[in-house]
Amino acid sequence: MKLWGGRFEGGPAEALARLSVSVHFDWRLAAYDIAGSKAHAKVLADAGLLTPEELSRMLAALDELAADVESGAFQATPADEDVHTALERGLLEKLGPLGGKLRAGRSRNDQVATDLRLYLRDHARLLALGIADLAGALTEQAGQHVATPAPGMTHVQHAQPVTFGHWLLAHVQPLLRDLDRLRDWDRRTAVSPLGAGALAGSSLPLDPERVAKELGFTSSAANSMDAVSDRDFVAEFLFVTALLGVHLSRLGEEVVLWTSQEFGWVELDDAFATGSSIMPQKKNADIAELARGKAGRLIGGLVAVLTMLKGLPLTYDRDMQEDKEPAFDALDTLELVLPALTGMIATMTVKTEVLAKAAPIGFSLATEVADYLVRKGVAFRDAHEITGRLVAFCAARGLELHEVGDDDLVAISAELDPGVREVLSVDSALAARKTPGSTGPLAVAEQLANVERELAGARQWATPDQ
Template identity: 70%
Template sequence: MGTAEQAGRRSRSASGRLRRVTSGSAASRLWGGRFATGPAEALASLSSSVHFDWRLAPYDLLASRAHARVLHRAGLLAEGELGDVLAALEGLAGSVQDGSFAAGPDDEDVHATLERGLMERLGPLGGKLRAGRSRNDQIATDLRLYLRDHVRLLVVAVAELEAALIGKADQHREAPAPGLTHLQHAQPILFAHQLLAHVHALGRDVDRFIDWDKRAAISPLGAGALAGSALPLDPDAVAAELGFDSAATNSLDAVSDRDFAAEFLFVAALLGVHLSRLGEEVILWTTTEFGWVELDDAFATGSSIMPQKKNPDIAELARGKSGRFIGNLTGLLATLKGLPLAYDRDLQEDKEPVFDTVEQLLLLLPALAGMVETMRVDEQRMAESSATGHALATEVADWLVRRGVPFRDAHEVSGVLVRRASAEGLELWE
């Protein structure tokens, strides 16, 4: 068979798949009455998000319980119906947790999957829970709940890395080390001082996460698709039950706002930059040329061909993943920049960069903490190195200043001494 004929057959086959509609029933979708057929397989495959937004299932169920209580108070669920709905939601949550209930091939997203599970348990009563809410305010709420929950985990993980750095600084509180600028010897410092500089940077990251939460603590539930709901709901009650500070005051903003996701990704990317800087220093310290630090065997790797190698993979991955975090931030910003109000399907693309950054940081931070906690510091090697490179030149200039010499002249004198020492192959102190 010729190449052209083969290509033609492949093209006809692909065209058939593009035109073919899905075989799933309309009951598996949260929409459909307007349409005479189901979506084409190509569309269904493209728009499906359940393979990644299933992470939000516990938060969607949490919001559903709060919404059920509000429907009951509004007279839209009878007392007995509320009890049945809450019991079914509780059972569904358990099945999600143990894996006995999961998304099927016809499920579009986390919301459709969970509604299917609810209706399997309750029949038509399960459909009452859709009253007064849209996937637009649901997903905005779910993502805020997820992020607020996971930011708390990240803050704990950052604090553990801070503790490891402080502990290592305490072990070597009197150990001198070369202070570097431009990676050249500058002035002698204490190694503990350098470690604590990283602690200060991480502390600012924690402060930013805490400050971020003030703006993330707004509940979108009640905003509906974009214009709220004509039903007598109580968004403030839902917000309080879910641990938010208040409900959103503008429904358009509530469903379209992804500032909270972009701001989280910025704070996380900056944290990643700080982790990368720490990683870069550890990489330098462990080189044969520096020799200040040796990593514990449990926190280093070897080479498949060079038996002597002991590689600082954790530190290198900190550098690498920081680029990934920056990419996630810029990707989301590029997605958001041209969107009109209110909700657009482009916003389906907001979750994967968020999930990726969260999950990678929760892998990276404990590994870095373990690496720092177990690394061995060669105080003698650092002390010997701190006396080299004419690092006392500034102290010589300051000594002259204390004796009344203008600093400009003292700087010149010290520089001349450095030049002479270098020409004779001596250190300044010699």
């Protein structure tokens, strides 16, 4: 059963049919297509194209069809070209010729654009909950390590002491931005294409604004040609998921480092680690590695859709059939990755003694010396040079900064005095950082409270009916 073909005397060829069919992946839009059909039936009745009795029968049949789809009693077949074809077949089976009236005033072009927007808007909220869960697990761990010293790094070299809670919250911040991007994306996506028809609107007295309101959109499309050709919302959604994938990958990379023998900062729970088929001693951070690997898949989906769109003339082109699988795959991928990462983070054990011992290694308190000299009135350029000479002195003799004698301090620079030792502890370095957004325990506690408020707001957006 095709939705076209009246002007054709034969065909389609089997090769064309195999290439054209999309029902094996767009069937997941069925519930949304039926919701759009119910809204469209109501405006057809308002336009006098369905009688009240016909509308009642139509809506009842669509409800039955929705229930059959959900239960699996009605399924698409290989002979159905797409989800729209399959559902019209189901409606005709229930209503006979009356089912054919529903197609008036709409096209698969505006249907599929509407269905996909509805689907992605729903699933964006589910995705947001998964992101919030991961951010929540990181935040809970951070709350346990507000004052735990750790060796902050640049270039994967020890740089300055930080608190491990601050480090964990540094992974929460990009997740909060991902949540914000989803909300911002949803605002632009809440536009209904239904009523645009194939590209030119309809000569029938329909009401696109009513349809938009019934389906939960904020407005109907301003331009019928743009309505059916726009896939910005898919590309933008895939950008959000790709960037989220990058953020998960960076977190995964850090967990791989933290759990290595060389670092030894974190121990993963047995339930969220794997072993080796040949080396009995191994405990591998496979979840972190898979999160890192899946980022390439998410980035690839974005590139595929952007490449598909870049040369398309207005309005609808069949190339657009390629918009759905990358979007579905991104959601499916993240549906697997996010809960696994969340469980891994929530159950990991942080080895606080190892972190604290590593915090001052590598002359990470050198900046404290430079700041000490600045507070004495030394220009930072000179303070940096003096501190560099102090580090070189210690490195040549195998000393730590606080182990340099008074005479040697003065020999390195007259500006250095024994009072500098007051700043040469990790605790003092952390306590000194009180400005908003810094790594000191007080600032981290404030950041923690702000993060918890933002996560509560994100969850409220994702579950508006609760």
